[in-house]
Structure formats: C-alpha cells, structure tokens
Amino acid sequence: MSARAPLSLTARLALLFAALAASLLIVVGLVMGRAVEAHFRELDDHELSGKLMLIESLLQRADDAAALAGVRQRLDEAFVGHDTVAVLMRDAGDAVVYALHADHFAAAQRDGAPLAGGGMWTEGGRHYIGREADIALPAGSGAAAGPLRVLLGLDISHHVHFLDDVRNRLWAGISLSAVAAAVLGWLAAHKGLAPLRRVTAAAERLSAERLGERLAEGAAPAEVRELVEAFNGMLERLESSFRRLSDFSADIAHELRTPVSNLMTQTEVALSHARSPDEYREVLASNLEEYERIARMVSDMLFLAQAENGRLPRPEERVALQDEARALAEFYEALAEEQGVTITVQGAAEVTGDRLMLRRALANLLSNALRHTPRGGTVEIVIDAGQATVTLAVRNPGETIAPEELPRIFERFHRASRERERHGEGAGLGLAITRSIVEVHGGRVTAESAAGLTTFRIELPLAAA
Incomplete structure (x- = not known):
C-alpha cells in the first residue's frame, strides 16, 4: 500500500490558522461561560439570602402562639407569584410546620433528610438550588423546644437552559469560525505562496536552451x-x-x-x-x-x-620554493640558451603541500614565459615571503596581453591572441592546470601585463614554523 501523500504547505497553514482560531475562541468561550455562570450563581445566592432573611424576620416577630400561626399566612402572602420558590419548615420534633411547593424538593428532603450534593438537585426534569438554616424562635411563641429547621429551594431551570443554549451557540460559533479561519487562511497562504509557485513553474520550464529566465525579485515578499x-x-x-x-x-x-x-x-x-x-x-x-x-x-x-571534483591528493610536506625554482631553471637552461634567454631566481620561502604538483604549476608558468620571451630577454622568478603568505612571481618581457583577455587567460583552451597562439605548442591547458593546483593548495594565481612586461603571481599560505 502506497504511503499517504503529505499535506501541502497551503493546507498546513490553513489547518494551523483554524486550530489557532478555534483554540483562542475556546479559551474566550470558557472564560465567558465561567463568568456568566458565576454571575447567575451570585444572583441565585442573593435571592436565597433575601428569602431566608424574610422568613427569619417574620419568625422573630412571632412572640406568641397566635403570632406564630399568623406567620404561615404572611409567608403565603409574601410568596404569592413566586412559583420558583419552595419552603419547608420543621420543628425540633421534625414535624412539618409549613410547606410551600414541597413537591419541588427531592423525596429525601421531604422525608426530613438534610440537603446533599452541594445544595443542588434535579426533580421532575427541573433544576434547583437550595439552602438550609436553623432559626431560633423568641420565647413564648408556643413552639416546640428548639429552633425551626428551614429548607429553602429555588428553581434555576431557566438559568441552566440559558447556559446550555449559550454553550451550544458558542460551540457552533467556534466551529463556523474555525472553518472560516481555515478558508481565509488557505486563501491567504495560497496568495502568499504565489512566488513559490512561480519558482516551481520556472524550474519546470528549465532546459539547456532556456537558462536565461529570471524571476522578478521586486514583486516577491x-x-x-x-x-x-x-x-x-x-x-x-x-x-x-x-x-x-x-x-x-x-x-x-x-x-x-x-x-x-x-x-x-x-x-x-x-x-x-x-x-x-x-x-x-x-x-x-x-x-x-x-x-x-x-x-x-x-x-x-x-x-x-x-x-x-576535489580528488587531487595533497600531502602535507614542506616545500622549499627556491629549490624547486632553481631545479626548473636548470632543467630549462638548454632551451633558454638556445633561444638566447636568461633565467634568474631570487628570494626564498617554504610552503606546505605537494612538491610535484607545485613544481608542475611553476613549470607551466616558466615554459609559458620562455615561449613568449624575445631573444636577449630575461625571465625572472621572484619569491617574496610575507607575514602569512608567500608570493612567487614569474615575470618576462614580450608581447603585452590585452586587458580584456586577462580575466580569461586561465580558462581551458584559451589563448590570449593569435600571435601568442603561434608560439604555443600545447592545447591551452597549462594555465588552467596551474590555477587548479594553486587553488587546491589554498592560494590564488593572477596575471598582469603592461608596457611589454607580463607577470604571473602565485600566492600561497606560508608554511607554519
């Protein structure tokens, strides 16, 4: 079974936008839900406290049996129209002395059990919150010895339904917002990644014949x-x-x-x-x-x-450039005498590298100088040791190389002019080989030509002491 293709960058950004938007809305929704729930709980507690204070005030005035009997009527009058309030009062003998909407209480509370479950319960599909208190009666009221146990209940079903409706609407809004964020994120990412698609299209059009295409940099973000x-x-x-x-x-x-x-x-x-x-x-x-x-x-x-390809060997041996230069001068001495040319060597310095490769690089420069030096001229090899580098210069008189040809003189098969080509016997690879050898040794080679004098300079790192 083939592996599932990974999601595109646009799809990933769209999903990220949706996840961030949903997470933010969920946090906001939870905070708002807790705040609304706490507000309703505060209102319900305030109402319960008010009702208990009313009941306690009426009972405190019942200083005889007749007044206590009148409390029941006054409670009925006080709670007219308050269908959400339930009251159950018991004396010290656990006998019910007053009941209002007793069916709102759970069976256990109607049988005399105290409130449980944090003062909240469900009865008949409705939700209630309650509070229980003991209220002492004044002396002479004629009631059984001990305080009255008052159980007060409040129907909060409308608050619960409102909170449920808010939660449902909140989840629906979060879902729609997440979808909208995903769509908007996809559109924004799709538009923002247009430069990448242009890069892809340009890469698809590439061929050996169409390498001159370029992308507009100014329009890219x-x-x-x-x-x-x-x-x-x-x-x-x-x-x-x-x-x-x-x-x-x-x-x-x-x-x-x-x-x-x-x-x-x-x-x-x-x-x-x-x-x-x-x-x-x-x-x-x-x-x-x-x-x-x-x-x-x-x-x-x-x-x-x-x-x-970086496959040339580079043994770390100390090479005395003056010894290699003198050895090459002796090797080319017969050819130089035949052409009426003199070779001189000045200076001394040591570098680290491959002796045979460095000798080949110097031999290419020296043979090139001999070919283009007129009779009676002198080819100079000058070695100068600096603070961190060594400069080896091969200088010869002869035809001046045009300035526009100097940057290309180290390219393969390149000859500076027809006149210089007639003097050459090789294929035009000597200077290219010299540059490769010098670069392998961490140096560089340059050329300058003016007023009938041509100089090739090799710069190499000085050997460590």
Whole structure:
C-alpha cells in the first residue's frame, strides 16, 4: 500500500490558522461561560439570602402562639407569584410546620433528610438550588423546644437552559469560525505562496536552451525574496556553467580535430602506394608525435576533472620554493640558451603541500614565459615571503596581453591572441592546470601585463614554523 501523500504547505497553514482560531475562541468561550455562570450563581445566592432573611424576620416577630400561626399566612402572602420558590419548615420534633411547593424538593428532603450534593438537585426534569438554616424562635411563641429547621429551594431551570443554549451557540460559533479561519487562511497562504509557485513553474520550464529566465525579485515578499534571489543566482551559475561546457566541448573538438586529421592524412598518404621501410618508419614516428599530443591533452583533462571534483591528493610536506625554482631553471637552461634567454631566481620561502604538483604549476608558468620571451630577454622568478603568505612571481618581457583577455587567460583552451597562439605548442591547458593546483593548495594565481612586461603571481599560505 502506497504511503499517504503529505499535506501541502497551503493546507498546513490553513489547518494551523483554524486550530489557532478555534483554540483562542475556546479559551474566550470558557472564560465567558465561567463568568456568566458565576454571575447567575451570585444572583441565585442573593435571592436565597433575601428569602431566608424574610422568613427569619417574620419568625422573630412571632412572640406568641397566635403570632406564630399568623406567620404561615404572611409567608403565603409574601410568596404569592413566586412559583420558583419552595419552603419547608420543621420543628425540633421534625414535624412539618409549613410547606410551600414541597413537591419541588427531592423525596429525601421531604422525608426530613438534610440537603446533599452541594445544595443542588434535579426533580421532575427541573433544576434547583437550595439552602438550609436553623432559626431560633423568641420565647413564648408556643413552639416546640428548639429552633425551626428551614429548607429553602429555588428553581434555576431557566438559568441552566440559558447556559446550555449559550454553550451550544458558542460551540457552533467556534466551529463556523474555525472553518472560516481555515478558508481565509488557505486563501491567504495560497496568495502568499504565489512566488513559490512561480519558482516551481520556472524550474519546470528549465532546459539547456532556456537558462536565461529570471524571476522578478521586486514583486516577491520579504520572506520569499531570499529564495528568489538564490534561485536566480542558481540560474545564473547554471547558465554560466552550461556556456563554459558548450565552449569547452567546442574547444576540445577543435583541438582534437587537428591531430586526428593529421593522423588520417598521413595514414592515407602512406597507404596510397607502396613505400620503403624507412618511409613507413618516418610516418609512424610522425603519428607517434600526434598520439603523444592527444595523450597529453587527455591526461591534462583528467587532471582538471579531478581538481574540480576535489580528488587531487595533497600531502602535507614542506616545500622549499627556491629549490624547486632553481631545479626548473636548470632543467630549462638548454632551451633558454638556445633561444638566447636568461633565467634568474631570487628570494626564498617554504610552503606546505605537494612538491610535484607545485613544481608542475611553476613549470607551466616558466615554459609559458620562455615561449613568449624575445631573444636577449630575461625571465625572472621572484619569491617574496610575507607575514602569512608567500608570493612567487614569474615575470618576462614580450608581447603585452590585452586587458580584456586577462580575466580569461586561465580558462581551458584559451589563448590570449593569435600571435601568442603561434608560439604555443600545447592545447591551452597549462594555465588552467596551474590555477587548479594553486587553488587546491589554498592560494590564488593572477596575471598582469603592461608596457611589454607580463607577470604571473602565485600566492600561497606560508608554511607554519
């Protein structure tokens, strides 16, 4: 059996509004109900007290037997029209000396039992509240020795019915109010969540061809504006990534097309007619160069893919940058002499990282500088240790790189100009690899070019003492 689908956010907010409204109304209703009930109880107690005072006043005046007999008539006259009042008086011998609406009392009280149940009872489907008191008679009244026990009852059925009606109406009002709150809450949430639905609709329309869509940030409420801004930022990043991926696909296709085309052409020429072993050996050697070029390109691409996915190793070893720079200067010394270029190394500093990776990054910058330095020029490697960072600069004279090209110079397959492209033998991945290596080590690489002087700077954290 499939799991029940969760409630939507709109439905949850609507139910929350309904629950809050119902809870608030219930609390208000309970407080008001208790207040009305207490008011009616106060009125009933006041009326009972008044009736007892009346009875006690009449009895206190009965100072002889004739006056006591006249009390019964005066009570009948006093309670004319008071059908809600019941009176039952007994003397010390438990004999009934006066009764008014005695059928309002319960059978136990009519038989002489005292009031029970908190002074409230039900008789004949009606509700009563009562009070019991002993009233002493004046001397000479002729009554049996001892005070009279007076039992007074009051019919409160109209109050009970009124309270029941109020409760029923209150519960009905609470139910209707909860439903109304749910409906209004649903409408408010539905309207308030409209920006989220627009985000959903925009996400459903997304494709590689429609990444230029953006949501209007000004119309979004403050609670959703951050989501809209984040969504637009995500779209912008996706569009930029897709654009770079498209450019990268076109670039790599272009770069691979040249060696593949050379291989095909040379192979077709070699197969066009019979050749000597030396001629076949020459064709194979040329093909091997193209294969090596493709292999280097594939290796560099795998390196960059590992760097972007955070899979490059980073051993924590101390690396003396001056030693690596001098070793590379000696390695490129023969090439530099052939081109009439001088390499100098200045400064010293230590960093923490992978020695081979850092040497590869520096080698890419140094070989790039040698390719573009004119005869008689000098390539300078300057190492400067600061308070927390180390700056390694590779500076060479040569053609100035245009300012608009500098931000893209570390991108894959990018060459700053046609003139610089003619000097290059690689696929345009060296600087991209350098940037990946430096970023893996927690640093950054920048480039500046002006007045025929180009400088690449690598900034790395200084090794701890």
